[in-house]
């Protein structure tokens with residue numbers, strides 16, 4: 001099967017290249033926000049939105065009026081418009097919230113460029129990119145397949161990254177004849193119907209404590225900087241070196257934690273897909289769950305949604321199947337041996353005995369078995 005795969009590398013632009021990257025990002029954001037505003041105004045006046053084509057024409061005119069828009073990579077601006085038009089499509093299909101203005105403060109600052117006529121080339125030590133020329137990068141693996149596009153981003157710690165998207169061929173993995181039910185949980189990251197429990201990655205606690213400590217330090221330094229700025233009117237936050245230093249320290253720590261989490265999720269999603277032909281999970285309503293403030297932190301921490309996303313695309317790649325079951329299926333209330341419904345159970349009840357058949361259950365293993373059985377009987381989709 002042909003799939004799109006991203007190859008991510010760290011970039012080491014020169015100062016000049018870095019300025020241009022930041023300009024491309026800034027201009028992409030400007031174009032997105034400008035046309036989002038136009039879209040809304042047109043909609044208010046006429047009851048109809050804009051189209052990608054009408055925006056694209058307007059962009060050509062806008063470039064005449066604002067010549068600095070010609071400086072960055074032209075694909076970046078076009079892709080920004082496409083992005084906006086997709087955001088509206090998803091909104092009208094009720095798949096996403098209303099598009100919002102992009103903020104400079106958003107930690108994900110990126111632009112997308114496209115491959116045409118060899119404008120992107122990958123060599124051993126550098127990558128050729130439109131407008132930027134050859135940019136040095138850290139090559140950690142070989143890029144395979146046909147190049148399609150590239151995302152260039154800068155993260156809060158000030159590092160630059162590139163994700164090269166290429167179309168490449170994946171082969172199905174051999175069938176194992178095994179199926180598994182997966183119960184995603186708060187106490188353990190997940191429990192399998194085989195009885196195996198996968199705990200949260202161990203580093204979490206100490207690293208997160210450290211992060212909280214450094215964040216407190218950051219807010220103290222912010223207060224200090226504010227006082228200094230009151231005394232010296234022409235001072236800006238950029239001049240407060242201690243504050244800036246701490247800000248980067250916090251950003252680096254966040255990056256580290258997030259990288260380790262991603263690694264953990266990738267390891268497990270790959271392993272499960274390799275070892276099973278069918279994987280059954282509950283259809284999570286993550287947006288709904290996040291509204292419950294008590295659970296919110298734990299849930300966002302374990303990133304279930306990301307895990308399910310990985311499982312789903314990897315299953316597709318490797319010829320396996322992810323089966324979802326109704327999220328209201330009472331997986332933790334039912335006895336997996338005799339089917340007796342024992343009613344709702346508070347989160348603190350970890351084990352229970354079925355009054356009907358006397359089977360003793362671990363709450364999560366029992367739920368995972370129920371999920372598996374239900375998935376094989378009443379799947380709601382893949």
Ligand SMILES: [Zn+2]
Pocket residue numbers: 335336337338339340354355356357358359
């Ligand atoms: Zn029972």
